[in-house]
Amino acid sequence: MNNVEGKLFIEPERYEFTAASIHQFELARRDFFKILGAGIAVFAVAKDAPAAQETAPGHRSFHNEDLPKDISAWLHVGEDGSVTGFTGKAEIGQNIRTELAQTIADELRVPFESVRMVMSDTALTPFDAGTFGSRTTPTMTPQLRRVAAAARDILVEAAAKEWNVAPTGLVAANAKVTDPASGRSLKYAELARGKTLAQNLPAEDPITPAIDWTIAGKAIPKVDGRAFVTGRHQYTTDLQPAGMLYGKVLRPPSFGATLTSFRQNETKAMPGVFVVRDGDFVGAAAPTEREAQEALDAVKAEWKEVTQISNKELFAYFKQNGAAKTEDRFRKQKGSIEEGLANAAHRLDATYSVAYIAHAPLEPRAAVAQWTDGKLTVWTGTQRPFANRDELAAAFRLPESSVRVIVPDTGSAYGGKHTSDAAMEAARLARAAGRPVKVVWTREEEFTWAYFRPAGVIEIKSGIASDGALTAWEFHNYHSGASGIETPYVVANQRTEYHQVPLILRSGSYRGLAATANHFARETHMDALASTAKMNSIDFRMKNLADTRMRAVLEAAAKSLGWPRKKTREGQGFGIACGAEKGSYVATCAEVSVDRGSGAVRVVKLVEAFECGAIVNPDGLRNQVVGAMIQGLGGALFEAIEFENGRIKNPRFSSYRVPRFRDVPEIEAVLLDRKDIPSAGAGETPIMAVAPAIGNAIFDAAGVRLNNLPMVPNGLRLA
Amino acid sequence: MAKLTELEVNGKRYPVNYPPDTPLLYVLRDELGLTGSKYGCGEGQCGACTVLIGGAPRRSCQVPASAAAGKPVVTIEGLEKDGRLHPVQQAFLDAGAFQCAYCTSGMIMSSVGLLQTNPSPSQADIVQFLQGNVCRCGTHPRIIDAVCQAAKIMREHGR
Ligand code: FES
Numbered sequence: 041m042n043n044v045e046g047k048l049f050i051e052p053e054r055y056e057f058t059a060a061s062i063h064q065f066e067l068a069r070r071d072f073f074k075i076l077g078a079g080i081a082v083f084a085v086a087k088d089a090p091a092a093q094e095t096a097p098g099h100r101s102f103h104n105e106d107l108p109k110d111i112s113a114w115l116h117v118g119e120d121g122s123v124t125g126f127t128g129k130a131e132i133g134q135n136i137r138t139e140l141a142q143t144i145a146d147e148l149r150v151p152f153e154s155v156r157m158v159m160s161d162t163a164l165t166p167f168d169a170g171t172f173g174s175r176t177t178p179t180m181t182p183q184l185r186r187v188a189a190a191a192r193d194i195l196v197e198a199a200a201k202e203w204n205v206a207p208t209g210l211v212a213a214n215a216k217v218t219d220p221a222s223g224r225s226l227k228y229a230e231l232a233r234g235k236t237l238a239q240n241l242p243a244e245d246p247i248t249p250a251i252d253w254t255i256a257g258k259a260i261p262k263v264d265g266r267a268f269v270t271g272r273h274q275y276t277t278d279l280q281p282a283g284m285l286y287g288k289v290l291r292p293p294s295f296g297a298t299l300t301s302f303r304q305n306e307t308k309a310m311p312g313v314f315v316v317r318d319g320d321f322v323g324a325a326a327p328t329e330r331e332a333q334e335a336l337d338a339v340k341a342e343w344k345e346v347t348q349i350s351n352k353e354l355f356a357y358f359k360q361n362g363a364a365k366t367e368d369r370f371r372k373q374k375g376s377i378e379e380g381l382a383n384a385a386h387r388l389d390a391t392y393s394v395a396y397i398a399h400a401p402l403e404p405r406a407a408v409a410q411w412t413d414g415k416l417t418v419w420t421g422t423q424r425p426f427a428n429r430d431e432l433a434a435a436f437r438l439p440e441s442s443v444r445v446i447v448p449d450t451g452s453a454y455g456g457k458h459t460s461d462a463a464m465e466a467a468r469l470a471r472a473a474g475r476p477v478k479v480v481w482t483r484e485e486e487f488t489w490a491y492f493r494p495a496g497v498i499e500i501k502s503g504i505a506s507d508g509a510l511t512a513w514e515f516h517n518y519h520s521g522a523s524g525i526e527t528p529y530v531v532a533n534q535r536t537e538y539h540q541v542p543l544i545l546r547s548g549s550y551r552g553l554a555a556t557a558n559h560f561a562r563e564t565h566m567d568a569l570a571s572t573a574k575m576n577s578i579d580f581r582m583k584n585l586a587d588t589r590m591r592a593v594l595e596a597a598a599k600s601l602g603w604p605r606k607k608t609r610e611g612q613g614f615g616i617a618c619g620a621e622k623g624s625y626v627a628t629c630a631e632v633s634v635d636r637g638s639g640a641v642r643v644v645k646l647v648e649a650f651e652c653g654a655i656v657n658p659d660g661l662r663n664q665v666v667g668a669m670i671q672g673l674g675g676a677l678f679e680a681i682e683f684e685n686g687r688i689k690n691p692r693f694s695s696y697r698v699p700r701f702r703d704v705p706e707i708e709a710v711l712l713d714r715k716d717i718p719s720a721g722a723g724e725t726p727i728m729a730v731a732p733a734i735g736n737a738i739f740d741a742a743g744v745r746l747n748n749l750p751m752v753p754n755g756l757r758l759a
Numbered sequence: 760m761a762k763l764t765e766l767e768v769n770g771k772r773y774p775v776n777y778p779p780d781t782p783l784l785y786v787l788r789d790e791l792g793l794t795g796s797k798y799g800c801g802e803g804q805c806g807a808c809t810v811l812i813g814g815a816p817r818r819s820c821q822v823p824a825s826a827a828a829g830k831p832v833v834t835i836e837g838l839e840k841d842g843r844l845h846p847v848q849q850a851f852l853d854a855g856a857f858q859c860a861y862c863t864s865g866m867i868m869s870s871v872g873l874l875q876t877n878p879s880p881s882q883a884d885i886v887q888f889l890q891g892n893v894c895r896c897g898t899h900p901r902i903i904d905a906v907c908q909a910a911k912i913m914r915e916h917g918r
């Protein structure tokens with residue numbers, strides 16, 4: 041009864057996929073210099089490629105000649121001193137373009153303005169698994185630092201050679217190498233002139249500790265900001281290569297429907313319009329979007345639909361179909377739950393649920409595809425350009441080298457743009473039309489044919505001692521995922537288990553994925569336990585917390601809100617929640633106002649303390665943190681996908697409510713900068729504690745525990 | 760319906776061949792190549808397509824192109840004058856009031872429209888006016904700051 045007939049599987053933790061060594065290194069050294077001009081370059085050699093052994097770089101040695109073909113470029117310093125960094129990561133609004141350029145400038149010791157990033161282009165940038173799971177900052181910034189350090193080494197070495205001195209005493213700073221002994225110096229531009237020097241990336245290179253950063257760590261504004269406020273930046277949806285047609289796809293009436301008959305109304309055949317049928321795919325390409333739509337309207341198609349379950353039956357279905365035998369990796373056990381529960385002074389069991397929600401990125405899924413001499417180029421807003429390339433290559437039976445995927449800086453994704461659907465559609469139509477084709481999903485398509493944050497049911501059994509110490513913690517998540525499932529609280533007897541369930545709606549990553557669901561359940565439950573123990577929410581958490589980083593964010597958030605706050609108004613309530621995931625820590629405080637008469641709930645204030653190690657760009661980070669808080673508010677209060685008979689019932693902004701200006705409370709973000717801890721990502725964790733903090737505040741205000749997300753899609757119903 | 764032959768956009772006359780009932784957004788983007796105005800929903804619910812028609816902010820996805828005939832249309836591309844950003848653009852830039860920035864043109868055009876009729880909006884006025892503009896990245900607080908800042912600058916410079 042899967043809506044997609046078992047073809048797709050839920051990807052519980054896509055971001056656990058690592059950058060496997062599928063090496064695709066297109067650009068040989070010679071071609072590289074041909075494109076970018078002479079200068080200095082740093083390449084990375086495939087770790088396990090045989091070629092790597094032959095050229096394993098002795099530290100600080102040059103490899104001017106005969107570099108293996110299996111190389112990919114990470115950095116280039118041009119003859120004019122301009123620096124180009126290469127990364128397979130995509131800019132999707134998280135401001136990583138700026139952060140990575142800052143990182144390179146910092147480590148290479150050049151002005152920020154001289155660094156340009158080439159990003160997410162499968163023909164130009166090194167392989168990358170994708171931009172998700174808050175992985176860019178913890179993996180890509182140290183990688184680019186090592187690359188920049190290696191480039192700095194080459195420049196120092198070149199200067200040493202020039203002056204016939206030992207490189208050890210020379211200093212690289214301000215885009216120059218200086219010899220303190222003689223006072224002479226050479227600009228990087230001068231050192232790069234007329235050279236084609238390249239070095240392979242050393243296995244390890246000492247990089248600058250956060251405490252000594254000069255450009256990283258600063259609030260540098262988004263690069264190309266001007267292109268965005270003038271409308272000049274071209275997103276995928278804006279591209280119009282010469283001769284381009286507009287593509288449209290005929291969507292089945294419901295999920296999983298198959299095409300049983302197809303007829304084109306010949307009399308309506310229009311010049312310059314292409315209609316394609318390929319299996320269940322039907323699409324049209326035409327000189328205007330309207331004509332493409334008209335061509336599809338003229339198609340007579342019949343579909344065979346399959347029975348589907350609706351969101352009303354969903355949670356019962358999850359419970360009935362959840363795998364009783366979970367995979368080992370999704371099961372953790374410590375001590376004895378039975379004993380922990382038997383020894384508890386108080387027990388508390390509860391069930392929680394979360395609905396499917398949509399990413400609804402404002403730029404819908406889109407792609408422009410162009411075929412030239414049997415080779416395919418696709419521009420598309422995706423978080424996984426290399427995976428998209430592989431999927432396209434497989435679908436069109438091409439070698440990967442014949443497919444190039446380029447990601448223009450994209451109108452956001454939030455985990456929703458992993459797949460290659462639009463790219464596939466545009467490519468299929470472009471092949472039929474023999475011209476470039478652009479496919480831009482409508483909002484309705486976006487809400488229907490993308491994938492969702494999975495819904496889920498969570499069951500908790502717990503016990504505490506009379507002093508409030510946890511004695512038992514049993515936690516089962518059905519379907520939504522294992523991310524953030526483990527409790528950060530100290531408890532001797534615990535069991536956590538994630539039960540996979542056959543897929544209902546197509547599901548995948550979403551900012552924080554299941555961490556939001558798991559934190560909602562856990563932190564709501566912890567609050568309920570605090571009430572049971574007659575303890576203050578913070579004292580109760582502190583009693584059960586050992587992790588100092590978690591304690592620090594809790595303290596910071598509480599202090600910023602002025603916890604414990606006295607209620608000064610009818611219907612006022614305060615709540616707190618905390619969590620940790622992917623190396624970063626968050627605590628959120630909420631103040632709400634509940635109107636007992638109407639049931640209206642207003643979030644008045646959100647305060648969040650966030651710590652992700654050494655901060656690379658506090659301005660970008662603040663944007664991310666505040667953004668996550670506002671996005672989290674939608675899922676907490678009212679966002680939910682409704683479906684029935686394989687159809688989405690609210691596929692529009694007029695029926696699917698997203699946070700708008702009036703919903704936005706007063707917001708405070710407290711960023712803790714830990715220069716002694718490696719930087720972690722920040723795209724996800726800041727969303728996790730928002731819902732439980734709001735829920736706990738609603739309890740404080742109205743005495744009602746809300747265990748289901750969204751909590752108040754239709755206001756609060758008070759008994 | 761009368762045939763639409765011409766539109767005046769950003770002070771320039773453009774010949775138009777698209778059918779007159781085509782939403783203005785598609786004529787601007789697809790026929791005239793002015794892609795700064797964005798598609799976000801096509802139902803007047805997100806504001807990404809906002810332009811000024813005869814000085815008033817309108818959702819261009821909801822306006823047939825013919826309705827703009829004979830009226831000056833201003834899009835995000837038309838705000839910058841002689842290489843100088845409009846104060847609202849400058850304020851958005853200074854405040855870093857964007858993340859993915861896909862909503863930004865619509866936010867700026869709506870704000871320009873607001874400030875034309877209300878040069879000293881309160882925070883509540885801004886919230887009220889921008890209620891129809893969606894920012895999925897959650898940049899709302901900075902957008903409000905940017906509009907306040909732009910209003911201040913425009914008052915000071917009498918624009
Ligand atoms: S595209 Fe016009 S309001 Fe959304």
Ligand code: FES
Pocket residue numbers: 133402451452857858859860861862863893894895896897898
């Ligand atoms: S900045 Fe991304 S939608 Fe507003």
